Each structure stands twice: as C-alpha cells, then as structure tokens.
Amino acid sequence: MEEIVLETKDLTVHYDGRPAIEGVNLKIPRRRITAIIGPSGCGKSTLLRCFNRMNDLIPSARVSGQVFFEGVDLYGPDVDVVEVRRRIGMVFQKPNPFPKSIYENVAFGPRIQGIRDRRKLDEIVERCLRAAALWDEVKDKLHQNALTLSGGQQQRLCIARALATEPEVLLMDEPASALDPIATMKIEDLMRELARQYTIVIVTHNMQQAARVSDYTAFMLAGEDRVGRLIEFGPTQQIFTRPRDRRTEDYITGRFG
Amino acid sequence: MGLTTRSVAEIYAARLQRGMAARWREWGELAIQALLFFAAMVSVFTTLGIVAVLVVEAIPFFQQVSLVEFLTDPQWTPLFAQKHFGILPLVAGTFLTSAVALALAIPVGLLSAIYLSEYAPARVRAILKPALEVLAGIPTVVYGYFALLFVTPLLKRIIPDLETFNALSAGLTMGVMIIPLISSLSEDALYAVPSSLREAAYALGATRLEVALRVVLPAALSGIVASFILAASRAIGETMIVAIAAGQRPILTLDPRKAIETMTAYIVQVSLGDTPHGTLEFRTIFAVGLVLFLFTLVLNLLAMRIIERYREVYR
Numbered sequence: 103m104e105e106i107v108l109e110t111k112d113l114t115v116h117y118d119g120r121p122a123i124e125g126v127n128l129k130i131p132r133r134r135i136t137a138i139i140g141p142s143g144c145g146k147s148t149l150l151r152c153f154n155r156m157n158d159l160i161p162s163a164r165v166s167g168q169v170f171f172e173g174v175d176l177y178g179p180d181v182d183v184v185e186v187r188r189r190i191g192m193v194f195q196k197p198n199p200f201p202k203s204i205y206e207n208v209a210f211g212p213r214i215q216g217i218r219d220r221r222k223l224d225e226i227v228e229r230c231l232r233a234a235a236l237w238d239e240v241k242d243k244l245h246q247n248a249l250t251l252s253g254g255q256q257q258r259l260c261i262a263r264a265l266a267t268e269p270e271v272l273l274m275d276e277p278a279s280a281l282d283p284i285a286t287m288k289i290e291d292l293m294r295e296l297a298r299q300y301t302i303v304i305v306t307h308n309m310q311q312a313a314r315v316s317d318y319t320a321f322m323l324a325g326e327d328r329v330g331r332l333i334e335f336g337p338t339q340q341i342f343t344r345p346r347d348r349r350t351e352d353y354i355t356g357r358f359g
Numbered sequence: 360m361g362l363t364t365r366s367v368a369e370i371y372a373a374r375l376q377r378g379m380a381a382r383w384r385e386w387g388e389l390a391i392q393a394l395l396f397f398a399a400m401v402s403v404f405t406t407l408g409i410v411a412v413l414v415v416e417a418i419p420f421f422q423q424v425s426l427v428e429f430l431t432d433p434q435w436t437p438l439f440a441q442k443h444f445g446i447l448p449l450v451a452g453t454f455l456t457s458a459v460a461l462a463l464a465i466p467v468g469l470l471s472a473i474y475l476s477e478y479a480p481a482r483v484r485a486i487l488k489p490a491l492e493v494l495a496g497i498p499t500v501v502y503g504y505f506a507l508l509f510v511t512p513l514l515k516r517i518i519p520d521l522e523t524f525n526a527l528s529a530g531l532t533m534g535v536m537i538i539p540l541i542s543s544l545s546e547d548a549l550y551a552v553p554s555s556l557r558e559a560a561y562a563l564g565a566t567r568l569e570v571a572l573r574v575v576l577p578a579a580l581s582g583i584v585a586s587f588i589l590a591a592s593r594a595i596g597e598t599m600i601v602a603i604a605a606g607q608r609p610i611l612t613l614d615p616r617k618a619i620e621t622m623t624a625y626i627v628q629v630s631l632g633d634t635p636h637g638t639l640e641f642r643t644i645f646a647v648g649l650v651l652f653l654f655t656l657v658l659n660l661l662a663m664r665i666i667e668r669y670r671e672v673y674r
Contacts, residue, residue: 156558156561159557159558161480161481184564184565184566185564186564187561187562187563187564188563191562191563192562194555194562196555198553198555198556198558198559199559200556200559200560200574200578201556201577201578202577210560210563210565211563211564214563214564214565214566214569214573215564260559263559263563264562264563266563267563267564
C-alpha cells in the first residue's frame with residue numbers, strides 16, 4: 103500500500119458561482135508521478151491549482167471540500183498559504199523565468215525565506231541546477247539573464263527554481279506543452295529522476311506522455327453540464343490497458359477528446 | 360449577335376484591366392495619404408520652426424554676451440542698470456521647484472501606481488485610475504492660484520518665515536499636478552508585466568508585497584524610470600504655477616522658503632512686460648528658452664531610450 107501525501111475529499115471549485123469541478127476524491131501517493139489527464143476544459147488545471155491554493159489568486163473562485171496535505175486540511179482556517187506554496191512547488195505550462203539572472207531566479211525562493219548568506223545561496227543554486235539537469239549548461243553564465251536561455255532550458259530553470267524552496271511535492275501544469283520533442287524528452291527524464299525524492303503531480307493533455315512518465319493516472323472528464331469530474335484513478339498501466347470505465351477507454355483509444 | 364461575341368474568359372480578363380473607377384480610387388488613396396502625411400508633419404515643422412527661431416534669436420545675444428559669462432556669472436539682472444547675464448540663478452530656481460515637485464510626486468505617484476496595479480480590486484481600479492487622471496486635466500493657472508492663495512498660507516502656519524512667493528509652495532503644488540503623470544505611466548508599466556511572473560512568485564511562497572517589490576517592480580523598472588524622467592521634464596517646463604506662486608526674484612539659492620525665479624517664469628515676465636523688442640534685454644528670453652528646450656529635449660530623449668530598452672525585455 104502506497105503512502106498518501108495529498109488527498110482530496112469531495113473537492114468542488116466554483117468560478118463565478120458555476121461549478122468547474124465537482125466532488126473530486128483523489129489520493130496522491132508519495133514519491134510517485136501522478137498524471138491527471140482529460141480533454142480540454144475538464145478541470146485538470148483547476149484541480150492541480152487546488153493543491154497549492156493558487157485558486158486563491160482568482161477572486162471569483164470558491165473552493166469547497168477538503169485537501170489534506172500530510173493530514174492537514176489546506177483549506178482549514180489556520181493554514182499559512184505562504185508555507186503551503188513553499189512545500190508544494192509548481193511549474194507552469196509556459197516557462198516563466200523572472201527577467202533576472204539565472205542565479206537570481208533560483209535564489210528567489212531562498213532569499214524571500216530570509217537566507218542571505220552568499221555561500222549558502224551558492225550551494226542551493228548549484229544543487230538545484232544540478233537536480234534540474236541544467237548545471238552543466240549554465241555553470242559558466244550564472245549571472246546572465248535567464249531570458250537568454252532556450253525554452254527547454256528556461257523550463258528546467260523553473261524546475262530548479264521550484265526545487266530551491268525544498269518542496270515535498272511538485273505540481274506541473276503541462277510543463278512540456280510549449281517545448282519541442284527533444285526538450286520534452288529531457289523534462290520527462292528529469293521527472294523520472296526527481297520522482298526518487300519528490301512527489302510529482304502532472305497535468306497533461308498528452309496521453310503518451312502520461313503513459314511514459316507516470317505511475318498513477320487520474321482521468322477527468324466534463325459531462326454535458328460542463329462540470330469536470332474524476333472518472334477513474336489507478337495505476338497508469340491499468341488505466342491504459344484495462345480501464346474500468348467505458349469513458350476512460352473511449353478517451354485513451356482516441357474515440358473523443 | 361455581333362456585339363456579344365466576346366467569350367466569358369475575355370470578359371473576366373478585361374475586368375482585370377484598370378478602368379476609370381479604379382484610377383479615381385488610386386488618386387483618392389494618394390490624396391488621403393498626402394493629407395495624413397501633411398497632418399503628421401505639422402507638429403514636426405512647428406518644432407523645427409521653434410528651434411530655428413530660438414537659435415536665430417539667440418545668436419545675436421551670444422555675440423554680445425559670452426557663453427562663459429552666461430554659464431558662470433552668479434547674477435541674472437538683465438532688466439536692471441547693472442546688467443549681469445548669468446543664467447545660474449534661473450537654473451537654480453527651476454531646479455529647486457522641480458526637485459520639490461519630484462520629491463512629492465515620485466513617492467506618491469509610484470505608491471499609487473503599485474496600489475492600482477497590484478492591490479486594488481478591479482472595480483476600485485476602474486474608478487480610481489480615471490479619477491487620478493482628472494488631476495492632470497485641471498488648468499495649471501488654477502493650480503497656480505491654489506498654490507498662492509491656499510498652499511502658501513497653510514505652509515506659513517508651519518514655517519513662519521516662509522515668503523509670500525516661494526519655491527516650496529509652487530513646487531509642492533506642481534508635484535500634485537504631476538502625480539497622475541507618474542502614477543498613470545508607472546501603472547501602465549507595472550500592469551504590463553505578464554501575470555505569469557506574478558504566478559511564479561506566488562507559487563514560490565512570495566507574499567503580495569514581495570511579489571510587487573521583488574518581481575513586478577524590477578520587471579517594470581525601465582518604464583517607471585521613464586515616467587520619472589518625463590515628469591521631471593514636465594516640471595522643468597511648467598510655467599503658470601511657478602510664475603504665479605514662486606516669485607520673480609532671480610537669486611542663486613537652494614532655500615525653498617525664498618522667492619526665486621524659474622527660467623519659464625522669467626520668459627513670461629519679459630514677454631508680457633514692456634521690454635522693447637530687438638534689444639539685448641529682450642533677446643535674453645531666447646537664450647533662456649534655448650537652454651530650457653535643451654534640458655527638456657535631453658530628458659525626453661533619455662526617457663525614449665529607456666522605454667525602447669524596456670520593450671525588448673519580453674519577446
């Protein structure tokens with residue numbers, strides 16, 4: 103039996119009073135890669151953004167239900183959002199490095215946590231860039247603007263930046279959809295490597311990617327009412343070879359979506 | 360049937376030839392283009408004309424007054440018997456009122472820009488931003504009387520030895536006038552920072568203040584600095600407020616409690632006074648005008664350079 107890091111209970115999100123996802127019950131196992139798949143508009147990203155409370159930034163969003171992280175309800179009354187986001191990092195669809203140097207991008211998280219010691223920062227920057235498989239490519243130009251890197255490098259820099267706050271979980275929202283196939287492959291290799299130490303939840307519309315990298319797969323679908331629901335969750339191999347739900351089978355065999 | 364022996368293909372081919380209507384259309388296009396070009400050139404030619412007049416009129420002045428005297432003499436008394444032609448007191452007066460104005464407008468303008476862009480709910484922003492911009496629409500003569508008749512008496516209660524005409528009151532009022540310039544342009548620069556950068560910072564556990572100060576502000580810095588420079592240029596060129604409230608006494612001082620005279624106020628004084636045209640005294644205003652023009656030109660060019668650089672940041 104896998105150890106569970108994140109668990110949602112009857113999670114529902116409304117935008118402007120209209121439900122976007124409804125009644126999601128999902129358990130995310132520790133140090134595994136869990137893929138959330140489904141057609142556009144099924145609420146995958148909305149679900150992902152519940153895990154680090156990014157939906158808080160959207161004034162019209164209302165979250166009900168519970169998300170337990172290490173047994174604590176993230177939507178409970180005394181939860182420190184800042185601490186939640188440090189421990190549950192996020193990588194976005196489009197690489198979004200700050201228009202600062204490569205070094206400052208990675209050092210951003212530690213700096214806002216109050217780390218000023220240069221040697222400590224140097225050490226963190228190197229460790230995270232190595233972990234993101236970027237160190238060898240950038241070690242001679244750490245003080246160059248991050249925007250001079252290629253798209254794939256920028257995305258790995260964003261991963262390094264997320265690792266620098268020492269999170270336990272990494273949320274990835276279609277992290278390779280803006281990248282070419284070779285850069286995508288590097289990101290996927292990196293994810294497998296990172297899964298030894300981190301729990302990864304990835305949203306992807308690319309089923310092959312989900313099949314290649316993930317241990318578990320959650321399939322979401324929006325019905326006629328355009329409200330996203332979790333249809334099926336299980337080990338990736340089972341979802342892709344012996345899906346229990348007819349709709350899952352239809353989706354993965356490409357009959358719609 | 361002899362008249363209609365042309366094949367369909369021939370008719371379609373003939374239609375491709377330019378007929379009279381097409382020719383008229385082309386002439387029309389040309390005329391419109393010429394009109395638009397002329398409209399665009401009006402302001403260019405006016406600017407060139409102004410520069411030409413300034414230079415042409417300033418040349419005879421500099422034939423009688425050396426550039427060294429003009430730039431180094433600490434007294435400016437062209438209208439008195441004992442004539443001195445040192446522009447420094449006027450430059451100091453302009454510098455003083457502008458510095459006071461910027462000392463007020465930069466912090467207030469920047470803070471309101473940060474509030475509007477990063478903190479204000481959409482509804483508040485929609486009301487506050489235009490409201491701030493209304494400040495810029497008040498005629499400057501109103502600001503001038505406001506400074507003289509309201510701000511100065513108010514300040515006198517706090518600073519008893521404030522003169523009736525003084526740089527402080529004029530500068531502060533001018534500062535209020537240029538707050539919207541800074542807040543509006545800075546807010547544009549802040550708001551233009553992609554929201555993906557804000558999300559990235561929030562996702563790293565940054566607070567709202569950290570997002571604003573460490574991510575959005577640095578990313579918008581060149582646009583913000585450009586707004587400061589444009590504001591400075593505006594303050595230097597501002598005429599009405601300083602002519603009404605700052606005085607007409609060109610002394611070399613940096614004491615904001617004293618009456619001073621700015622370059623602009625001097626030009627008003629001479630052009631509205633009874634100084635005969637064509638005299639050396641009258642030509643001083645062209646020399647001063649040229650200096651004023653160079654100041655604002657340099658500042659505006661600087662701001663344009665900075666804004667251009669800023670555009671390259673996000674591709």
